[in-house]
Amino acid sequence: MDNIISIKNVSKMFRIYSDRPETMKEKIVKKKKRNYKEFYALRNVSFDVKKGSTVGFIGQNGCGKSTMLKIINRTMFPNEGEVTIKGKVSSLIELGAGFHPELTGRENIYTNATIFGLNKEEVEKRLPQIIEFSELGEFIDNPVRTYSSGMYARLAFSVAIHVDAEILLVDEILGVGDMNFQAKCAAKIYDLKMSGVTIILVTHDMATIDKLCDYAIWFDHGSIVTQGESRKVERNYLEFMAETRFANEINKDAYENKEDDEKNESLLAEEQIKHLGVHHGTGELVFTSIKLLNKDGEDKRTFCTGEKMTLVATYKCRDGYDKLFPNIGFEISKLGEAHIYGTNTAREGFKKIPLKQQGVIEIEIEKLQLLSGEYAIGIAVDSIDEKTSYDHYFDIAHFKMYSEIPDIGIYRMPHKFKIDNQEVSLDLGNKNKL
Structure with a gap:
């Protein structure tokens, strides 16, 4: 042409x-x-x-x-x-x-x-x-x-x-x-x-x-x-914008936290981590930092459909932590909308999980099946009966999803197409644009 x-x-x-x-x-x-x-x-x-x-x-x-x-x-x-x-x-x-x-x-x-x-x-x-x-x-x-x-x-x-x-x-x-x-x-x-x-x-x-x-x-x-190709360039640009915003937020938080530390070094841990968002709990355990790691171990806020994501949260306990048997959970929601998925260790059969004075909790999602959009992830540590929250964030971090396939909705269900008993393979190079 x-x-x-x-x-x-x-x-x-x-x-x-x-x-x-x-x-x-x-x-x-x-x-x-x-x-x-x-x-x-x-x-x-x-x-x-x-x-x-x-x-x-x-x-x-x-x-x-x-x-x-x-x-x-x-x-x-x-x-x-x-x-x-x-x-x-x-x-x-x-x-x-x-x-x-x-x-x-x-x-x-x-x-x-x-x-x-x-x-x-x-x-x-x-x-x-x-x-x-x-x-x-x-x-x-x-x-x-x-x-x-x-x-x-x-x-x-x-x-x-x-x-x-x-x-x-x-x-x-x-x-x-x-x-x-x-x-x-x-x-x-x-x-x-x-x-x-x-x-x-x-x-x-x-x-x-x-x-x-x-x-x-x-x-x-x-x-x-x-x-x-427009979809590829668009994705690269949005990833850049999301990472730029993430870096700006980290720099702003670091500056604000430094000012707070200079004003009052005796702040409680609960008050020192306001930058993680709105949270509630008794304070027997508090989260002190959060990362979202990609498959290469990099702290990111952009992921592709099907990619691995690991939530890494550091925590700190008050005295008596050895008597706590926590119920650790996480939840994902479309930003500003309803929950998409949530679970915790108690529901999956883990009853007694030991804690340290300070430690790390990792939640690994092998394949994110979410479609393009903005999402929020929350994390919580509750009592085993789920009646008491030690620390609970409904929205501790935001992340963006991108998909090479123009599906609609919020979740990509694993599926196959068959025509006359012949499986149709996915061809990303020649996909039809919607």
Whole structure:
């Protein structure tokens, strides 16, 4: 398939000038010294977009996604590199650019469609469809200054998608209008995709990437981290974001705990571990740290369906620990929702488990059968009759799950498909996307 867009070694630099005015003396002393900083929004970026494909740009705010989109839209030009575009471009980047507040909705359709390259006859042919899609009805002949922000965006969106472009650029605008109109916009984008329009979209919504995109490009600090099949790139990006958030939480907790220790070194163990979350219990045993280890023994907060996970919790007991015969349990829930699974040692027949003054409890899950999503895990040590809690966390750690298979639900049940007594094997390389 031919490339409709080719980006070769593109860089875009902005000059950020100091806002502070200079005195005459400073100007004389500095002479030719520059009073600005160079900021590279894009640096040496290269990729190709095949005709008829749908490509998603992902990354954190300020990583260069929208700048790249504007360069493809020719509203911005690179300092270095080569941009080749073979086809008519329509953009949903800055909705309503070119609208005049004193003109009516109908008059703005003519002016805005002209910006997209349509002549008067072409606009008149599409006018009924544009008005119908915008759902403005009787308000179409009112000045747009009287429109609400939602009406304004709906009109602009409707114009942009009716210009029969070969390339459609979309920048975080699939949330225009009310819920019904948003669904209508998403359906229209999907129809354009099915009709062979090449689509490039910028979004933070991974569900949109998953449903619409064949290919994804991950930007970070103006460069491409990775690019390829959308589900794989999406997973790598979400893993990175989850691990970054986890690292930030650990650093924050360490800082807060250090401050607490400096203020009062005699704090009880129960008070020293507030960073583990909300918990309750008698305090005869308290958890002091928690880790979620992957198959390589690394403390992680991201796992794949079918991967091994080990919860490692350190604990500390008060005097009299030798008289405790604990009941150790854990529970997993979808974040903010109902429990998925829970059990404890008493229910599995272990009645007398010895404890130490300080020790480690490990709970090993050989194969996590959870599907993609965010989950919470809890841990508890109760009395053997389950009437008394020594320490109980319903939500001691959060973790994310990713699946190479686009199943639906929260749990992957082991199963097989057979057709005419012939077992159908799973082919991840050629799976159908939902």
